[in-house]
Amino acid sequence: MSENTNYKSKEKRLEEKERVEADAERSYAVAKMKKAHKLIEDVEKLRKHSALQSICERVDNHIQNVMSLGGVMHKSEDETPPTQGTVFGEAIESIIRIYNSIRYDIQKTLEMKDEDLERLFPKLQIKTTSDHLAVVGLLNMSDQLLDMRIYCERMLA
Numbered sequence: 183m184s185e186n187t188n189y190k191s192k193e194k195r196l197e198e199k200e201r202v203e204a205d206a207e208r209s210y211a212v213a214k215m216k217k218a219h220k221l222i223e224d225v226e227k228l229r230k231h232s233a234l235q236s237i238c239e240r241v242d243n244h245i246q247n248v249m250s251l252g253g254v255m256h257k258s259e260d261e262t263p264p265t266q267g268t269v270f271g272e273a274i275e276s277i278i279r280i281y282n283s284i285r286y287d288i289q290k291t292l293e294m295k296d297e298d299l300e301r302l303f304p305k306l307q308i309k310t311t312s313d314h315l316a317v318v319g320l321l322n323m324s325d326q327l328l329d330m331r332i333y334c335e336r337m338l339a
Contacts, residue, residue, distance in 0.1 A: 252320035
């Protein structure tokens with residue numbers, strides 16, 4: 183009877199050994215996959231790094247332009263609404279084109295869906311029916327551009 187018990191315990195040990203080896207192989211395979219995914223993520227991050235830095239620089243430059251235009255408009259004695267065809271109207275249109283270009287770059291670089299971009303950075307409109315509304319719109323744009331910069335910096339980290 184002791185021979186039969188030894189045989190069963192030997193058999194159990196072999197089964198346990200096979201189970202442990204199989205678990206070890208699975209764990210090793212999972213570790214290799216995680217390492218491969220990490221390498222892919224690092225390459226993707228590196229690929230986007232220079233694009234994000236460029237976006238940050240564009241945002242900084244555009245914030246300066248937006249704030250300058252807002253300041254000049256605020257100090258201006260001209261009561262003419264900044265509509266299309268006026269000096270301020272044309273400047274605002276240029277500001278809006280660049281703003282839309284920056285939004286597009288962020289969306290493409292970070293591979294965002296339209297809904298995600300809209301949720302994070304709702305598209306702004308600048309009302310040109312009066313100088314005051316236009317200046318407020320420019321301030322709002324400046325705030326959102328700063329948020330965009332902060333978001334891109336977070337992606338760089």
